[in-house]
Amino acid sequence: MTYTEKERQLPVYADVDVLVLGAGPAGWAAAVSAARQGADTLIIEATSDIGGVATSGLMSHWTGNTFGGIYEEMVDRTVNKYGANPKLDDNEMRKYIDHETMKTRAIEMLEEAGAKILLYTSACDVIMDGDKLKGVIIENKSGRQAVFCKTAIDCTGDGDIAARAGAEYFKGREEDGAMQPMTLMMQVGGVDIDRMEYVYSFEDTYNVPEGDIQQLAGKYIPHPAGHVLVYPSVFPNTVTLNMTNVTGVDGTNADDITKAYIKCRKQIPQIIAFLKEHVPGFENCYVTKTAAQIGVRETRHFKGVKTITHDDILAARVFDDWAVPNVQFNFDVHNITGAGLDKTGSQRTFKQKKAYTIPYGCLVPEKTDGLLLAGRNISGTHMAHSNFRAMPICANIGQAAGVAAAMCAKENIQPRELDVTALQTELKKLGVYPR
Ligand SMILES: Cc1cc2nc3c(=O)[nH]c(=O)nc-3n(C[C@H](O)[C@H](O)[C@H](O)COP(=O)(O)OP(=O)(O)OC[C@H]3O[C@@H](n4cnc5c(N)ncnc54)[C@H](O)[C@@H]3O)c2cc1C
Known part of the structure; x- marks a missing residue:
């Protein structure tokens, strides 16, 4: 059964350079980074808290590594103050999350950067001009409103807005769509x-x-x-x-x-x-x-201008058009049908110790303009996703997307038109480059 909603006039809540949807590790990092570049930035989050799975999801710790980038700033700002752990040294304890402190520090960092924050708000629909996203419909206690932007970054984890904008995706495993538990x-x-x-x-x-x-x-x-x-x-x-x-x-x-x-x-x-x-x-x-x-853990994988794969990770590829360098983690595939590790997964037994890079094209939907992807919903295969879904990596993907979106807004261009070398120049100034 269906019901046809009545047409109605919506108030316009904002018109910004960069609109970030979802405030998990990727969204928080994207909004801080875009605002630090001088872009008029608004971040929208469905819950009350910045941090996504890191905070609302009560996550234990940051796994994987990016050897620098914005996630390190968060780790430094939330350093453990509840006394030593009898079994771990202070350096090992750095990556364990103090959720309440992180929620506060995340807001502080957004405010310091000059980003506007709107909580308790869901991004629920899109405003399109052909294949170009021009804005997003939001819904909250104030009702339904419109937000216009030059560039939006979908950091909802599931890619809710990219999906509504018509960006192509598949869910879960390539062969049968089954997703991690x-x-x-x-x-x-x-x-x-x-x-x-x-x-x-x-x-x-x-x-x-x-x-x-x-x-x-x-x-x-x-x-x-x-x-x-x-x-x-x-x-x-x-x-x-x-x-x-x-x-x-x-x-x-x-x-x-x-x-x-x-x-x-x-x-x-x-x-x-x-x-x-x-x-x-x-x-x-x-x-x-x-x-x-x-x-x-896993839902939509979008089709990007580029797609990162299992083989890229195993070969520790350093792409010329990198946006996220120094990425290191394993194939963290949980058993799709029961407890424990999936037969395709490897944690401690993962052999490749060298880092790989994520190309900028993985953040750019293949056909949709006005939009970037950041976090676990970027363009990657099921196996590659099991690696880049780790939070430090998602945060640094967000950082690259935030800088890119701000540059696109400033130059009035589409994400696919951005000169990746110019993006890398900006990222290098932030200490982000292949080491
Ligand atoms: C159970 C579990 C254990 C994990 N363990 C670890 C671990 O130990 N270490 C590690 O590094 N990683 C771990 N991960 C992976 C990691 O937490 C996630 O992959 C990562 O948080 C993804 O970041 P993200 O920013 O893309 O999305 P999320 O963290 O999912 O954040 C998305 C945000 O968007 C908001 N949102 C969603 N839809 C909308 C909407 N329509 N409108 C507005 N807001 C919206 C959500 O409320 C949320 O705040 C784990 C994941 C899970 C699920």
């Missing part, structure tokens, strides 16, 4: 850190009195959960668990996200019971916090 992250207190062990990857395990902890998790925690990932937290006697797991769901479908969230909540008591009964150090543990947003 979703997880509701949680923080657990009352843990005796001296008597437990962290479990950083699916390939890590250790023996508890009854046997191998990963095998026991598979036995006692009902499918599709059933693996152990336990990370440090900046808070004393506290850990972050990446252990709820829902497969076969699509993050661009509201029913699926709802179903996944409810399923994760039901898994939480089962996971806590397993830890209390079988794992030394967790006897008195309790949940202190769950994420405000369920973590969606």
